[in-house]
């Protein structure tokens with residue numbers, strides 16, 4: 001991308017929070033930093049609703065629905081399951097919604113928290129304002145492995161936080177003081193699907209889905225984020241299902257808006273997208289993969305231009321297209337990855353029908369059927385090998401032998417390989 005700043009909320013920005021599981025554990029803070037209740041907020045200027053909506057093209061209805069499900073300030077909520085394919089903006093949207101609302105939340109990713117103990121301790125550290133630092137020999141505030149211990153510690157920690165929040169409410173405007181608003185606290189669990197990889201006892205998922213019932217604390221909101229559909233979780237019913245919120249794959253038009261955001265030379269970038277977006281969309285619709293591919297391709301595309309601010313005319317567009325053409329195929333090949341995780345099953349019937357009919361129209365259908373990765377060149381090689389194996393040796397000889405005929409010796413040898 002031209003500015004390399006679009007999509008606006010970069011993966012680094014969304015994950016700076018998650019990389020260390022929590023702002024409190026962030027390595028950017030000085031050793032002496034003592035976390036407070038303010039660290040349960042987003043720690044950045046709250047976003048206005050218009051800015052939030054314009055930061056995420058193609059996600060308007062999901063943002064509004066998430067806001068509706070979270071409800072007005074201080075209102076209890078049902079647990080929510082935000083789900084959809086990879087890179088559909090689930091994490092960024094959820095975190096930025098909290099930034100907009102300026103409400104207290106903690107965030108734990110089940111990628112970086114890859115065992116029950118690490119997950120539980122990460123949550124407790126955040127709620128108890130504890131930093132893992134050299135002063136504490138990088139230990140957690142509590143050692144906690146069993147769900148039953150976790151529930152006891154969690155309840156205690158939440159009660160402390162809630163008392164703290166209630167003490168704050170009604171004081172000077174929270175916007176001025178940097179304090180989060182309200183007397184609810186939200187727990188966000190990201191990459192829920194990863195729990196199956198590390199929880200061999202299969203107890204943690206049911207436990208988390210039950211947490212709302214176990215805690216019975218209306219001031220606590222639970223948000224689960226997953227890139228697999230609800231169907232993949234609810235086999236052992238025994239808990240109230242969270243309210244699902246689906247993030248569908250982006251359309252080509254959404255992706256155009258996402259990539260056009262913040263471009264310094266929008267006319268030039270639009271002409272670049274005209275050339276690359278369609279073929280790439282057939283291979284992937286993941287924003288991060290496309291961003292990586294487009295970043296270097298756009299540099300190539302604009303290479304021949306001495307003035308990068310120029311608005312290209314038709315002649316220039318043609319010249320730039322022929323310059324970039326050889327690079328597109330190899331970039332496509334590099335980008336090509338088939339989604340290996342199970343296809344999202346919980347699309348509504350209507351959605352399924354819609355997707356199916358749109359897939360009938362595109363090459364994407366072919367990619368969706370393959371469940372392992374194979375580069376395009378390897379596919380051509382396989383097809384060639386298959387065709388070659390169907391040809392009789394005599395036909396090969398008549399096509400490829402310079403004399404146009406094959407002697408019987410050659411034929412005999414070739415027959416051995418057929």
Ligand SMILES: Nc1ncnc2c1ncn2[C@@H]1O[C@H](COP(=O)(O)OP(=O)(O)OP(=O)(O)O)[C@@H](O)[C@H]1O
Nearest residue numbers: 007009010011056057086087088089090091092287
């Ligand atoms: N609508 C959008 N507008 C701008 N940027 C977006 C949009 N959707 C996704 N992105 C960007 O794509 C990247 C991946 O987004 P994010 O991590 O939120 O997706 P995700 O659905 O949580 O992915 P995963 O399931 O892999 O965790 C981030 O850099 C994010 O800012």
